[in-house]
Amino acid sequence: MSLIIEKYYYEEKKQWSVSLIGEVDIYTAGQLKETFIKLIEEKKEDIKINAEELDYIDSTGLGVLIGALKRLKQENKDIILFNVKPSIKKLLNITGLDKIFIIEG
Amino acid sequence: MSLIIEKYYYEEKKQWSVSLIGEVDIYTAGQLKETFIKLIEEKKEDIKINAEELDYIDSTGLGVLIGALKRLKQENKDIILFNVKPSIKKLLNITGLDKIFIIEG
Amino acid sequence: MSKKNNDEIKLSIPNKPEYVSVVRLTVTSIANRMGFDIEKIEDIKVAVAEACTNAITHGKNEEDNFLVDFIMEEDKLVVNVSDNGRGCTTLNEIKNPDLDHLNHEKEGGLGIFIIRSLMDNVQIISNHGSGTIISMTKYMGEDH
Amino acid sequence: MSKKNNDEIKLSIPNKPEYVSVVRLTVTSIANRMGFDIEKIEDIKVAVAEACTNAITHGKNEEDNFLVDFIMEEDKLVVNVSDNGRGCTTLNEIKNPDLDHLNHEKEGGLGIFIIRSLMDNVQIISNHGSGTIISMTKYMGEDH
Ligand SMILES: Nc1ncnc2c1ncn2[C@@H]1O[C@H](COP(=O)(O)OP(=O)(O)O)[C@@H](O)[C@H]1O
Numbered sequence: 001m002s003l004i005i006e007k008y009y010y011e012e013k014k015q016w017s018v019s020l021i022g023e024v025d026i027y028t029a030g031q032l033k034e035t036f037i038k039l040i041e042e043k044k045e046d047i048k049i050n051a052e053e054l055d056y057i058d059s060t061g062l063g064v065l066i067g068a069l070k071r072l073k074q075e076n077k078d079i080i081l082f083n084v085k086p087s088i089k090k091l092l093n094i095t096g097l098d099k100i101f102i103i104e105g
Numbered sequence: 106m107s108l109i110i111e112k113y114y115y116e117e118k119k120q121w122s123v124s125l126i127g128e129v130d131i132y133t134a135g136q137l138k139e140t141f142i143k144l145i146e147e148k149k150e151d152i153k154i155n156a157e158e159l160d161y162i163d164s165t166g167l168g169v170l171i172g173a174l175k176r177l178k179q180e181n182k183d184i185i186l187f188n189v190k191p192s193i194k195k196l197l198n199i200t201g202l203d204k205i206f207i208i209e210g
Numbered sequence: 211m212s213k214k215n216n217d218e219i220k221l222s223i224p225n226k227p228e229y230v231s232v233v234r235l236t237v238t239s240i241a242n243r244m245g246f247d248i249e250k251i252e253d254i255k256v257a258v259a260e261a262c263t264n265a266i267t268h269g270k271n272e273e274d275n276f277l278v279d280f281i282m283e284e285d286k287l288v289v290n291v292s293d294n295g296r297g298c299t300t301l302n303e304i305k306n307p308d309l310d311h312l313n314h315e316k317e318g319g320l321g322i323f324i325i326r327s328l329m330d331n332v333q334i335i336s337n338h339g340s341g342t343i344i345s346m347t348k349y350m351g352e353d354h
Numbered sequence: 355m356s357k358k359n360n361d362e363i364k365l366s367i368p369n370k371p372e373y374v375s376v377v378r379l380t381v382t383s384i385a386n387r388m389g390f391d392i393e394k395i396e397d398i399k400v401a402v403a404e405a406c407t408n409a410i411t412h413g414k415n416e417e418d419n420f421l422v423d424f425i426m427e428e429d430k431l432v433v434n435v436s437d438n439g440r441g442c443t444t445l446n447e448i449k450n451p452d453l454d455h456l457n458h459e460k461e462g463g464l465g466i467f468i469i470r471s472l473m474d475n476v477q478i479i480s481n482h483g484s485g486t487i488i489s490m491t492k493y494m495g496e497d498h
């Protein structure tokens with residue numbers, strides 16, 4: 001029902017790996033925002049998000065992703081999403097966010 | 106969300122096999138009652154209920170089981186329940202119905 | 211007047227059997243959000259559904275709605291189910307189900323007993339003609 | 355006066371982020387009970403949650419409740435989300451999100467756009483100081 005965030009830094013790939021498990025909404029988005037701020041402070045590198053177990057994300061959560069991307073773009077880094085569920089893919093399509101994030105798989 | 110009832114008559118065992126899948130409540134209990142009435146009209150034999158995929162049963166559903174047992178008891182036949190989930194077992198215990206039905210497994 | 215009010219969710223539902231499953235999901239979600247363990251969530255779900263079933267069975271008519279009121283306190287959940295039905299003055303006298311006399315028994319009379327067994331505190335206010343309120347409390351802690 | 359009334363479920367929910375998930379489960383259960391297909395159930399869930407998020411974000415205060423009203427008709431579901439918040443007179447002018455100007459953009463402004471994209475009919479009544487009602491309709495059939 002809530003959100004679990006697992007993160008790991010791949011030294012070889014110079015990339016953050018983040019798994020989002022559960023739901024990102026107005027209740028849990030703050031938790032995601034804090035995690036991203038810390039990651040980016042630590043190392044401004046690409047963030048690759050495993051969305052396999054992400055059941056739901058609302059506009060608040062998408063706003064957090066956009067905010068993080070803005071910081072990363074200053075260094076030409078990206079946010080990559082993979083294993084995205086159909087319902088979330090639909091949301092990324094209609095908002096046009098599939099054009100600013102990299103969607104894989 | 107609703108109720109699926111699968112039934113089969115075992116000639117060798119002289120026994121009805123009934124699988125209840127889903128939920129028995131005030132909305133679906135009528136469906137269960139009709140099934141039992143038909144079964145018992147056809148052959149007044151033991152009814153063995155596979156409750157593996159029975160997620161929920163309320164007092165209305167238990168009432169239907171009691172009603173069917175009453176008819177069967179006239180011929181000394183039984184209702185047997187097996188693979189009962191813990192939450193339903195608890196309900197059978199507190200109502201004392203575990204003493205009038207045969208609970209297996 | 212600095213006392214913090216308790217959070218309260220109110221649900222108004224048609225007097226029809228097909229909507230009890232909606233209440234079951236809503237109450238499960240509320241109890242889960244409050245942090246009850248799985249067994250207690252199940253107890254609350256079953257008890258509230260029984261009260262709703264009674265409200266529908268004995269409620270006035272299909273065009274009416276009944277109410278489910280959830281009061282979320284620090285250490286407990288209080289659920290009030292109220293209908294505008296015919297009421298019943300003997301509701302507080304219901305004791306154990308009489309299963310020994312299976313043949314004399316009509317199929318029924320288990321609902322109130324189940325509610326009393328699964329909840330920590332149950333109060334029933336019912337008057338002939340003026341409807342019924344079943345108020346049920348479940349505590350979060352272990353000692354209940 | 356023989357017209358059959360539509361079934362209506364009303365939900366009153368505290369203006370707090372932790373309860374949006376309760377609304378999501380309730381609306382999912384209602385749409386499922388009505389027989390919507392999985393994709394439409396998801397659309398309705400997402401849209402209603404966005405409206406609730408707005409009601410909470412722009413609602414008056416945490417002690418208040420906002421309302422979600424479900425009107426179940428033969429061929430459609432109408433959901434009205436209303437708050438007593440500050441209102442907003444420009445709500446009907448919100449067009450597409452402006453993602454090309456990522457750097458100029460604040461994080462936000464997607465909610466209303468998502469609601470309009472996922473529902474078949476959306477009406478917003480909002481006046482400065484007197485709260486907001488977002489009324490959303492989803493049809494069961496294929497041609498919408
Ligand atoms: N909401 C209610 N309004 C009026 N009478 C009620 C209500 N709930 C219960 N009762 C009365 O109490 C009796 C016992 O209820 P219950 O234990 O739930 O069994 P059942 O409803 O299956 O008979 C009912 O038969 C009915 O007469």
Ligand SMILES: Nc1ncnc2c1ncn2[C@@H]1O[C@H](COP(=O)(O)OP(=O)(O)O)[C@@H](O)[C@H]1O
Pocket residue numbers: 059408409411412413437439440441442445448461462463464465466467485486
């Ligand atoms: N319920 C509401 N009450 C008052 N203003 C609202 C409400 N819903 C939306 N608004 C206004 O409309 C704007 C756009 O809303 P939305 O598209 O959901 O994006 P966001 O809420 O993320 O800014 C909000 O910033 C707010 O000013």
